[in-house]
Amino acid sequence: WTGGWLFTYDFDSSDNALKTRVSASPIDADTDSDNVTDRLEFVYGYNPTVPQDLNVLSLSASASPSLVGIGGTVAYTATVKNELDSRTARGLLEAEFPVDTTQDVETFVLSNLEETTLNGTVTAPSVAQTIETSVTIRAGAIIEDPDAEDDSANLVAQYQFNESEPTSACTGILNCSGSYSFVDSSSNDHDAVCVKDWDGSYSVDCPVANGSYLEFTGVLDDSPNYYTPVARIEADDDFKLDSFSFEVWVKPTTQENHPQNIINKYGDFTLGIKANSMTPFFSLQNSSCSNGTGSDTTVNASINLDQNAWNQLIVTYNDDTNVLTLYVNGQSGGSAITDSCMATGLNERITIGAMDQTELSAQYGLSWTPPAFESDTNYYYYGYYTTESFAFIGGMNKLQIFDADLSVSEVEDLYSKGNRSLEFKFDEPPGATAFDDSSGNALEATCSSACPQSGRSGLADQALYMDGGDAVTLVPGTTLFNGGDTLGINGDLDYTIMAWVKPTVSYPVSDDATLFGFTTQGIDKSGYPYFGATSQGRLTASAAVQSDQWQHLAWRFEADTGTRTIFINGVPQGSDTGNGTVGSFFGVYAIGFDYEGWMDNLVIFSSALSQDEIEAAMQESPVLNLHLDEDLDTTSFSDEAPADNPATCSGSGCPQAGADGWMREAPVFDGNDTLTVAASDDLQVSDFSLSMWVKPTKTKSSNQWLIRKDNSSGYNRNYALRIESNSMTVRFFIQNNCYNYSAGWKYFDSQGELLENQWNNIIATYDNDRNEMALYINGALDTEYTPSYTGICNNSQPITIGEGFEGSLDEVAVYGGRLSSLDTQAIYDYQSAWYDTVQQVPVIIDTAPPAITLGDFTELKLESTMLAVSVVDDDSYLSRIVSVNVTVTPPAGGGSAYTESATGSGDGDWLYYFSPTVSGQYTIEFSATDSAGNSASSSTVVNVDNTPPTVEIDADLTSTILTTSEPITSGADTLALTGTFSDGGSPASGVVTNSLTIDIRDWQGVSVQGSEAADATGSATWQVDYPFVSPPYGQYDVQAQAEDAAGNVMSGTIGTIAVDDLGPTADVVAGTVVISSAMPIVSGTVMDVPFSGNSRRLHLHFEESEPPFVDGSLRQANATCSGSECPSAGQSGQLGLAADFDGGDVLTTVNILDPADTSFTAMAWFNLDSTSGAILSERDGDGTGRTWLAVDGGQVTSDLGGASLTVPTAVGSGG
Incomplete structure (x- = not known):
């Protein structure tokens, strides 16, 4: 008994598995009630009668760094172990970041108890805000039994019959006697041969090879000798089969009064059509196998063939059950229980299209009669006949011989795919290097080092992912020399090629992509599907494919008219007439060369499908x-x-x-x-x-x-x-x-x-x-x-x-569309064998870039300056500021742009020492990066200004005598001054608001009332109301100070003004005057002096012609003298008359003030005759006192006792 499966229960000292066979209960889905179904126990190689926890794949993963910014790279390391004792894991390691966004996929194949460590990277995606997420590492695998036996049917021989007749007498597949062959496209090389002159005894014809199928006419050029077309497969032990299946497609064109034999083997079987009908039959010899003369079992189908239409016939035989079944167009036409001579019978040729050569009964006319036969132990024949039999008349297409009986599902599947010469579903598990053809033609595509990723979730089940450097190649057994070709895509026959694609590139790209063939079916560099090589006159579709979307592409060729058509999603997108040959490289077809993206369900049909048929094929997905x-x-x-x-x-x-x-x-x-x-x-x-x-x-x-x-x-x-x-x-x-x-x-x-x-x-x-x-x-x-x-x-x-x-x-x-039972089984078998495990490694995606706050340094002087910026990483996670770079772009003449590093650490102020070399406009950009890789920048324009402001007083103020104005309510009198200001240079940083002040200084340089802020709110003018506590009189310097935004300061005198705020003074200088009716004359002086008359203690005008000299103040402290000490009066003076002193003259007055405790001002006009002498002094009766004003050595001095003062500049005599 071979039921159940092998279970590894231990290992010997050499680590060889010790196994025993186990089986599950047919009536309990979970025999041991361990919540692991018996199906899964089989998949994982467990014992279904012993409870066991699932332990299929183990995964250990890590990722770093744990904090990353958008677009940052996270490196991961994952160790995957196959924990199963007797199974192989063919899997994918997928890295997602975050979940649902697969970024990296790696393939692994692990035998039992084997582990591997894989490394890769993922990129942090764009998220709206900082989040705590994870890198998801998933290990998933298809679990396979490496010891499982493949009990599926294998091809013994396969014939497409799409060759064309040779046109020359002796070519590559011809021998010089005139035979030619039909290629066996299986791997067994059982080519069928048609011999025109067979052994020199019989003249036989070959079926017409029209490039699509074989045509059997039943006669040789309508000769009355009824010689039939003949083709044969030479005898071989490969055809001694226990269980077997035959598939053949036929197109019967007539009903004859004799059986039409399609395929037969002397001593074993005959497949044909009954006389006067379209009823197929199959006869299998079941006894006397060694001599070919035994009895037979015949199944006459309950379903007739369609005349002048293509029909599929399949015969299956199971040697274990002895069930023989004949199928017509995918449905059972009848069955029988019988023995078979196929494995032990004669080693004979197989003939196609000819009468049986065994002594099996054959119908001639209306009755069964035993035919004569020509025993030949060397060849199998197609189409040969004896005089008592007649051969098949009509068309014959694909013939396949299998070494096992096909299931009902497989029969249905073959029928549904009758016009498919190639079909790659690409449903292989991860790590595949060979891809099966599910069309029934048993072709295979392979790859070596540059293999696409298989086992990826596709449109329909699994799909291939190609990275642009991957390629799969197909060697379909092309018969190059006679124009025939297994796939029928050499440009002589109708065909349709179609596939689902999902490009992952953004067009345009650098190269065209070949989806099938050799630069003849693909997508050009701009994303437009094309048909034909450029040397063939390429047809380009009118629409482009879309990236990251599944789309269906179809290339249809109609041989009769040479019409080529491209379909996208079932809609025609371009048509022309041209060369339909699918390019190959010495018979090798490329799949996915230079293509980056997904591919699923590549199919080649041996007909030009209508638009409805293309749309119907699309519905299979x-x-x-x-x-x-x-x-x-x-x-x-x-x-x-x-x-x-x-x-x-x-x-x-x-x-x-x-x-x-x-x-x-x-x-x-x-x-x-x-x-x-x-x-x-x-x-x-x-x-x-x-x-x-x-x-x-x-x-x-x-x-x-x-x-x-x-x-x-x-x-x-x-x-x-x-x-x-x-x-x-x-x-x-x-x-x-x-x-x-x-x-x-x-x-x-x-x-x-x-x-x-x-x-x-x-x-x-x-x-x-x-x-x-x-x-x-x-x-x-x-x-x-x-x-x-x-x-x-x-x-x-x-x-x-x-x-x-x-x-x-x-x-x-x-x-x-309806999935066949084979399709449903394939989906279940694959998905039920899948196991995956996940580990999530926490990672924070920090989306917050650093926040940069620039200081106020948009206007600077031409000198080195320390610039400060505040940089803060504005989030609550662990990232910190790691660097701040400064890029300086100088103005013309200042050199090239340069980048330097600022100094600082973490959040806070970062400093940069800026050293401009020329005046002008600089651009300074600060770029900050945090530990998550987030960066931000902030730039500003800095004006380096080396020119101070200019301040001017209005010219009319310096050319006239000014007076103050009384306040409107209270306070000091004020003097209104106006002028203009500007900031020169380029760039001009501008005068700082409120920085413009005005000061008025007297003749001694002493500020009258300090600096006053000017009103300079306008764009170019200023004005100030300068206060005077005391009435001003005389010339004053006007000084200004202003600063521009760069720190350049202007300070200095901008003009001199004359101010007279004192009115004229009139003094009576006559002697005593008695006011009487006699109207005496009163004389005096009038003058404009810079002081108030009421504040005078003494004012001697010297306008008299002789002493005494009258005091013009209200104090009437007249000056007197006596004798020779009196000066000469009536002399010409600075203002009117003057008194001339000779050095010994003295005028005296009463005491007018004490200079020790009283502020006073003493002034006089004098004209020196000598360089020394007292002008005004105070004396006691004994002659001691203070000298208020004197000339000593030409210098004006003052000695008030406790302090003395000497003017450093000498005054000259005679003036």
Whole structure:
């Protein structure tokens, strides 16, 4: 017995695995009740009878730094270990930052108990604000049994029959006797040969090789000898088969009164068409195998062939069950139980298109008669006949011989892909270097060192990701010399090539990308699909592909007219006539050369598909594909399908996203959550498939909806799946028309139940033409149902997911066509073998750039200056300021721009010593960077000004005598001054407001009242009301001081003004005058002196003709003298008359003040005759006293006793 699987229970001393065979219960999905289903126990190599905790992959990861800014790089290290004893893990290490944004993917392949360490980097994404997040490291793998035996059917021989007849007598595939061959495109090299002159005894014809298929005419050039076309496959032990399958496509053109034999092998079998009908039959010899004369078992099909149309015939035989089955166009036409001579019979040729050469019964006319036969142990023949038999008449296409019996699903799959000469689904696991052709033609694409990433989530299941340097190559066994070609893309035949692509580059790029062939089918550097090499006259599509979106591309060639057409998403985007040859490099086709992006489902059809057929092929991929891998607090779940119809929710109606799913993450529904996919024309389907993983956690008294497409009342239903109330049974139902009430239901309940608290795979399919519904649970067909109602409701309703459901959903997909049982099995087999584990490494993304506050230094002098800026990292996390750089751009003549570092540490002030070399306008930029890598900059224009301001007084103020004005209310009198100011130089920094002051100084340089701020609010003028406490008189210097914004200061005298605030003075200088009626004459003096008359203590005018001299003050302290001590009066003076003193003359007055305790001013006009002498003095009676004014050696002096003063400048005599 070979059931179950091998379980490794220990290792010997040499680490060799010790194994035993174990098996699971056929009636219990979890035999040992350890919450690990027996299917998973098989996948992981566990013992299903012994409870065991899951320990499949272990992951240890770290990342640094833990604080990073937007766009910063985080390096990670991850160690992945395969913890399984007997399984291989083919996986992907994905780094996401944050969750849902996969940035880096690496491939690993680990044998049992092997570990590896992988390194990579991710880039912090753009986020709105500083957040605490994580780098998510996910290790996921397909778990494979390295010892598993491949029990799938293998090709023994395969013939496309798309060769063309040779045109010369002796070429590469011809021998000189005139034969030619048909290529076996399997790896076994069993080429079929047509021999025109066979052994020199018989004249036979070859079938017509028209480049698409073989044409069997049944006669040789209509000769009455009825010599038939003949082709043969030489005998080989490869054809001694226990179990086997044959597939052949035929196009019978006539019914004959004799059987038409399609393929036969003497002593073993005959596949043909019964006489006078289109009924196929298969005869298998079942006894006397060693001599070819035994009996046979014949299956006559219950299904007829379509005349003048292409039909598929498949024969399968299982040596274990002895079941022989004949299929017609994908459906069973009958079966029988019989033995077989295939493995032990004669080693004979196989013939195609000719009568059987065995003694099996054959029909001639209306009765079965044993034919004569020509025994030949060297060859198999196609088309050869004896005189008692007639051969097949019509067309023959692909012939395949397998070494195992095909399953019903495989037969259906081959039929559905009958016109596909190549199909790469790219659903291989991670780390693949070979990619299988699922068209049935058993081709293979390979890669070596530059392999694309396989096993990545694609549009339909998995896909390839190519980085621009990857390429896959295909060697399809091209027959180059006779114009034939396995794929039929040499430009002589119709074909259609199509693929799904998702470029990840931003166009334009530097190079064209080849998707298939050799520069003939691809995308040019501007993003436009092209058809044909440039040397062939390239056709370029009128529309471009879009980056980061799945799009369907198709290249169609119609050989009869040479028409080439490019389709994008099913719509023609360019057509012309030209060369349709798909380029190759010595028979090698490239896939994805120079292409950067995703690729999925590459298919070549051996016909020119219509637009409807291209659109139908597109529907084989999902129209809705929800991976549901989003993170916490998500309200929108992305759709991987081209139409991009996300599932959304809001508020408390959202499931909890980011929980552990079957593949990566999955949302958890609490019974009140619902996801909704908005109505869209893209989601209207007639044929469809629904696929999902379901983990129900509760049996409920109400229905739990998994997915439904109907209105809010539950009608107008396109489809629905739900878990029935009080059970784990699944109901699949449809409405046959869009009724808005309960009618036309097509439904059934599953025979099996879902496993509660376990992940279950559900796939539901519907074929509208066949009216067939099917439900698959966990990879097995649960129910196939043909309802009594026909038709379907094609509605425009939204899709709702998870209504009333408690549990988790994952990988929800809707296909626009019916998946075959092989497709459903492939999806389940792959996804059920997936295991992933996640580790999240905390990282803070710091979005806050440093905040820079510049000091006030926009206007500077031409000197070195310390500039200070405040730099703060404005967040609450751990980042700090690490550097501040200063870039200085000088003005013309100041040299080149330069960058230097400021000094400082962390948050706070950073200092920079700025040393300008020339005046002018500088640009200074401060750039700060924090420890998270965030940076900010702030710049300013700095005017370096080396020219001080200019201040001027109005000219008319210096050319006239000024007077003060009395205050309006109170206070000192003021003198109004005005003028102009400006700041010279370039650039001019401008006079600082309130910096302009005016000071008035007397003849001694003493400020009259200090500096007064001028009103300089205007653009160029100033004015000031300068106060005078005492009435001014005389000349004064006006001084100004002003500063510009750069610190340049102007200070100095701007003009001299004359001020006279004192009126004229009149004194009576006559002697005693008696006022009487006699009207005496009173004489005196009038003068304009710079003081008030009322403040005078003594004023001698010397206007008299002789002493005494009258005191003009109110004190009447007249000066007297006597005798020779009297000066000479009446002399000419400075002002009127004067007295002339001879050195001995003395005038005396009464005491007028005490200079020791009284402030006073003494003044006089004098004209020296000598350089010494007292002018005014105070004397006691004894002659002692003080000298108020005197001349000593030509210098004016004053000696008041306690202090003396000498004017340093001498006065001259005679003036």
